[in-house]
Amino acid sequence: MLHFFLLLEKEYKLELRRKSVISGLALYLFCTVFISYLVFRLRENLISPLVWSALFWIIILFTVVNTVAKSFIGERRGRDIYFYSMASPSTIILSKIVYNFILCTLLSVTGFLLFILFLGNPIVDKALFILILLLTSMGFASSLTLLSGVAAKANNSNILMAVLSFPVVISILLLAIKVTKNCIDDLDRSVSSHEVVILLAINCLLAAASYLLFPYIWRS
C-alpha cells in the first residue's frame, strides 16, 4: 500500500518535472478542438447535437490514447528495471492505472470545457454526462495502460498502440455515445441506468484483466 502511494507520487513528480509532455497533450487537445471550430464556423448551425457528440468522442479518444501511450512507451529501459526491483508488478500497474485515470479525467473535463467554449453546449443533463466522462476515463485508463505496456515492447510502438487499442475500447465508446445522446435529449435517467451499469461492469472486467495480465508482460 505504501509502495502504491509512493509510485503514484513518483508519477506525479515526474509529470511535473517534464512539463513539456503534459502541456503538449493539452495543446493537442486544444488544437483539435480549435480546428473543428474553424471548420464548422464556416456555416452556422452545422453542428447538430449528433455531430457534436461524434466530434467530442473522436477527439477525446485520440487525446486519451496519446496520453496513456506515454505511460510505458516513453520510459527509459534502465529506470523500469529499477522500479521492478523495488515494487511488485501489480502495485506498479495499479498505480499507473490510477494515475492515468486522474489524467484522463482531467483531459476529458478540459475537453468538455473547450467544447462548451468553442462549439456550444447541447448537453442538458450535465451531471450524468460528467459521470459518463468519469466512467469512460476509468475504462480507457484500465485498458490502455496494459496495452501501452504491450506496445512498448514491440518495434513500431506508436502505430501498434492505436491498432491494439481501438478495437478494445470500442465497446466503451459505443455505450458512452449512446448515453451522450440521452444526455442531449434530456431523457429520464432511468433510460440510461442500464448503460451506466454495463459501463461500470466493463471497467471492472478490463481493470481486473489488466491487473492479472501485467505481471506476465513486464518480464523480459
Place this chain on the structure above:
Amino acid sequence: MWWKIITVILLVYTIIGGLLFEVPRLSIVNETIRGLYFHVPMWFGMVFLFLTSTFFAIRYLRNPTMENDIFSVEFANTGVVFGLLGIFTGMIWANYTWGSPWHGDPKQNGAAITLLVYLAYFVLRGSIENEEQRARLSAAYNIFAFAAMIPLIFIIPRLQDSMHPGSGGNPGFNMYDLDSRMRMVFYPACIGWISLGGWIATLRIRMKIANEKITEWEDEKNR
C-alpha cells in the same frame, strides 16, 4: 480419428438435408432460411475457436512452451477464417432479405470489430522479433482482447434493436424461426461445422510443429 469420420458424415448430411429437406414458409425469408444451416454455425465455430485460442493463451502464460503458443495462434487463425465466412454468408443472406449486404446491424458491427481485434493480434505478432517475447505478449493480448470482446458480442447487441432474431432481450432461438424439422438439420450442422474448425486447426498445428522440427534438424546438420 472417429470424430473426423463423424464430421464428414454430419457435413454431408447438412449439405444434402439443408438444401433438400422441407422448411417452413415465412414471408420475405422464404427459401433463404436454409442459410441458417451455413451462416449461424460459422459464428458458433468462430466463438469456439477463439475460446480455445484464449484457453491455450492462458495455458501458455502458466506454462510457456512452444506447443501452447502454436495452438493458440492456429486456433485464432482458423477462427478468423470462420468469422470471415460468417460475415460473407451473412452478407449474401442480408442482400436477399434486408435489401443490401451491409446494414449496420449491431451484430454485423460487433462481428466486424471482433475480426479487427484478431487482425490487430496478428499485427502485434508480426512486429515483435524475439520469439519468446512475441509469444508472451500476444498471449496476454489474446486474453485481454477476448475479455474486451465479451460485452461486444454477447451484451451490447442484445440491448439494441437488431434485425437478427432474438434481439431486445431474449436469446436467439425461438420457435418462429426454428421448428422441429429445422432442428433436425441445424444441431448436426452446428456440431459438424465446429468440429470441422477444430480439424482444420489441428492440421495446421501439426504442419507447423513439423516445420519447426525440420528447421531444427537442418540447424543441427549445418553445425
